Amino acid sequence: MHSTAPTRLGAAAAIKLHKPGSIEDEVLKDAASPQIEFRNVTKMYGPIGAVTDFSLSVKQGEFLTILGPSGSGKTTALMMLAGFEAPTSGEILISGKSVTAVPSYGRDQGIVFQNYALFPHLTVHRNLEFPLEMRGVKAAARASLVQRMLKRVHLEDFGERLPSQLSGGQQQRVALARALIADPPVLLLDEPLGALDRNLREQMQGEIKSLHREFGKTTICVTHDQEEALTLSDRIIVMRGGRIEQSGTPEELYDRPESRFVANFLGEANLLDCLELDREKATQNTVSMIRxxxxxxxxxxxxxxxxxxxxxxxxxxxxxxxxxxxxxxxxxxxxxxxxxxxxxxxxxxxxxxxxxxxxxxxxxxxxxxxxx
Ligand SMILES: Nc1ncnc2c1ncn2[C@@H]1O[C@H](COP(=O)(O)OP(=O)(O)O)[C@@H](O)[C@H]1O
Ligand SMILES: [Mg+2]
CATH class of the missing domain: 2.40.50.100 (RNA polymerase II/Efflux pump adaptor protein, barrel-sandwich hybrid domain)
Incomplete structure (x- = not known):
């Protein structure tokens, strides 16, 4: 889903009003320019390249998933975007501005961590209030925003509970609500459904999709779960050993994988060269595959x-x-x-x-x- 951004488009149009020329051109240019950009980003931990020469543009409103096996550098990429880790080299831009020197609290992003990271000693209500307090929202406005958001994630009766008094799925919904409540332009999710059992995972996939449709946030999701990636994403980046192996829409990656790695990682693949059926097509460096x-x-x-x-x-x-x-x-x-x-x-x-x-x-x- 690609939604437009009323506020940014509004701003672009307003600026343009002072000058002659086509407003539409300016609006189109603004909508097309990437909201998030990684430029040749590398992160070394000692001699280990956790992420190597990573370049990526994400459009406004896009749902992008970084998919890969454990240890492929997904979380490291996300943590650099969030400002919890600094790149060893390269540059990260948000809305066209380099954020390499901006600390995490200065980046306007809602984050859902792998383990939810709710404050255990705070009630659900207080957990949701926290990001609003940080942004200086007044108490009355906070209460009504929290109420509305609790309702949106079907937890209106759970405001006074502690996280430990909630199921995994409910905690997950609180984490999503907390990430969205201050209306950040960007939502970051790290293995958001990793701790849930299968039925709940499917249900939450639907929930995340509908939140994305409703709020239109630019979303970057990290997962090792191919089904989650296929279901949720506008576009998927497949990581392997810290590098991007292939990127594309779910259909492109599933139907037209370029490597054995991608074919095996997204779904099941029958490798046919063993049967010598497509000899004329295959060369030494290729292998033929059928789903x-x-x-x-x-x-x-x-x-x-x-x-x-x-x-x-x-x-x-x-x-x-x-x-x-x-x-x-x-x-x-x-x-x-x-x-x-x-x-x-x-x-x-x-x-x-x-x-x-x-x-x-x-x-x-x-x-x-x-x-x-
Ligand atoms: N703080 C750290 N110190 C040293 N090595 C790390 C650190 N964080 C991650 N790594 C290493 O970087 C690589 C990528 O890790 P990570 O980004 O967590 O992968 P993923 O999220 O895809 O499982 C792994 O080899 C991991 O061991
Ligand atoms: Mg990870």
Whole structure:
């Protein structure tokens, strides 16, 4: 979701009123300029490059996720943006101004930390009041803002509780409310749903999405959870060993991964070179890949279809079938290798058991060439 920024656009338009020329040009330029920018940022801890040559622009209102395995530098990148860590080299800009020398309290950002970091000795109400107090908001205004925000996150009856008297999901909602209450232009989330169980995580994903839709904050979220990244983001940056491996929309990354690393990190990937099926396409430095849901499974070789020549067909034996509610996942042995097939459960379809001989087929166009 890309929302516009009424206040900044208003300011740009107002400035422009003094001069002849196109207001629209100025407004467009302002909306398109990045709100957050990393320019060749490197962070060394001793000899270790936690983040290396990291460059990134984030647009106003964008929801950007930094995704990567543990230790890939995600939190370090976020902490530099928040002002808790200083880059070893490079520059970070917010709204076009370098903030390298600005301490964290001078950067107008709402932050949700990995472990929520609520003040344990303060009630929910007092936790929410805190950022407002820091900004000098008067008591009466504070009370009404807190009330409104508690209502927004469905916790209006929990204001007098301590964090320890709340469930994980409720604490998480308090943390989000506290990050948003002072209306910061930027929201930073570090593994916001990491501590929640699956159902709650899905529910909170919906909650975060709807808060983003409603408040339109530029949001940077750090996670190792691919599903969270795919669900929430306008754009995803995949990190590997402190560097950006690939960036793009969720669809781009999932459907057109450029490397084996990205293909495996976002979803499951069948590597096909072992089967020597796409020899003509692959080179020494590439490997071909097909997603499990792009592979079809049959009892016997499918009768000739109009698109036959565009398909690859192989024979195999089912080794395993996992039933997971709406889908079945098969592991099929083809020669030396296992191919994963993911099929949506539907009425009337054949169900295969270990030992069954099957045929697999897929469209050649669905095969991706990756750097190895
Ligand atoms: N304060 C620190 N001192 C030394 N090394 C650190 C520090 N913080 C992070 N690192 C190292 O930097 C790398 C990236 O860490 P981090 O940004 O926390 O990764 P992630 O959030 O992706 O799990 C890791 O190798 C980690 O051990
Ligand atoms: Mg981390």
């Amino acid at each position: 499990p849901e792009r592979v079809r499974i049959f009892k016997s070789k499918p009768t000739a279809l109009p698109d036959q020549t565009q398909r690859c067909v192989v024979n195999g034996t089912v080794e395993d079938m996992i039933y997971a509610g709406p889908l079945r996942k098969y592991q099929v042995r083809v020669g030396d290798h296992l191919i994963i097939v993911r099929e949506h459960v539907a009425s009337g379809q054949d169900i295969f058991r270990p030992g069954d001989a099957v045929c697999l087929d897929w469209l050649r166009a669905d095969v991706r060439l990756l750097s190895a």
